[in-house]
Amino acid sequence: MKAATAILTSALCLGFALPAAANRVFVSNEKGNDVTVLDSETLEVIGTYPVGARPRGITISPDGKELYVCASDDDLVRVFNPETMEETHTLPSGPDPELFVLHPSGNPLYIANEDDNLVTVVDTRTHKVLAEIPVGVEPEGMGVSPDGKVVINTSETTNMAHFINSETFEIFANVLVDSRPRFAQFNDAGNKLYVSSEIGGTVSVIDPETQQITKKISFEIPGVLPEAIQPVGVRVTKDGKKVFVALGPANRVAVINGETDEVEDYLLVGQRVWQMAFTPDEKYLFTTNGNSNDVSVIDVAANKVIKSVPVGQQPWGVVVAPN
């Protein structure tokens, strides 16, 4: 009996210990009109689910219960149950939603409308539009400060990062950056804002306090023509020490020291790499490679690409469930 109990106990312990923090990874496939779901531990595809026309931006609520997808050609945001991948409802988004960011509290959602130069603010609980904020031409990148007080929008044609007060919905500062800004990302301390410029080929490091550019990071890769280096997605580790920048058709992700803002490494991933997402424990970083139709998995501690996983047609965005 004792032995049986011991076996049972160890089996139980094993049972609880074995499934390490496996999370679901959601990849939007722009051309496939679907989302591929991966397991973050086995790195295998769990399934592929239709999500509407031309899915691009993708994010998940902090409690992991709602998955938001910009269905660009449907002109709305579709919301799914991440467990079942069934659509629960839609949110109004304005025309051609491309990218959005969720307030750290999970509400509201800030959506960039590329075609009509607006940022639409939507309440994720009431599903109502709270505000439409006029910004520059072709709004694209969206970021939010860790305290949720400042929302950043970048406009591709005006070449600016607009600082928006999240309470008054008013722009209080504009920072001119290099050509075609695509993405804005704060570090967790909130004292640095990284804005990538796709055509300019740089990442501007901005002090959010003074709204001044403190440094411009540029990239050089031996054997790669400069015009192929097109920075898009940016992700920063929680401790702020490592910054990853996806370099588009250079097919590389740059690893930057978050303290000195110097490039330390370039990792060869797949073709036309745009967006990235960490697992919650920051063991892995997933990248979407739009032309090779796969996702690369980067071992964050080792700065190493460990696997590429084929997904759907033209993967665009990626998010990892928080739980």
Next chain:
Amino acid sequence: MKYLVLALCLVAGAAQAETGADPDWPCVQRKQPHLSLGQMWSGPEPDETVRELARTPEIAALADRLEQRRLPLEKAEAEVAEFAKTADNKQLTALMVAIFDRIDPHRAALIAGIARYGNKQVDLAKRIGDHRQKMEEMQKAEKPDFDALDAEEEQLDWDTRIFQDRQQALTYVCETPVILEQRVFALARAIAAGLK
């Protein structure tokens, strides 16, 4: 007739809005005139010895075969794996160089072709506008020459049809450089997998 012109304007308008004003590049994709080896290869940097090796008959013949799109990618990858069994890193790098030196010029020629395609569409759109203007003038004449008007209209219909067909084919035309990029990248991955 009016509807046709309207449809044409809409098509042309949409095409412009989507692709910008550059007639040399009518595609949605960003124009990238040339690829660079470093975009797909992080293996050893090719030196003179490697470039020399790339021209040897064995590697050149293999590159010729692998480059062809009619050879399915899986078979090409299997051939690379077979070659990698006995090849050293210099030979593998040479194979990469040989493939790149074949696919990039091919792709550049395609891009020049797309520029010609784009320019032809611009010319055709202009010709359609000219036909329309001419027809308007002919209709205003005191005694319109209806035979000539019919002939003009027929020409206009043809040009419009060709324009629209080509516009529809544009999506596919613009995809072809991407298809080549995908192939050279996939082959690079297969070769890199064989590096010792």
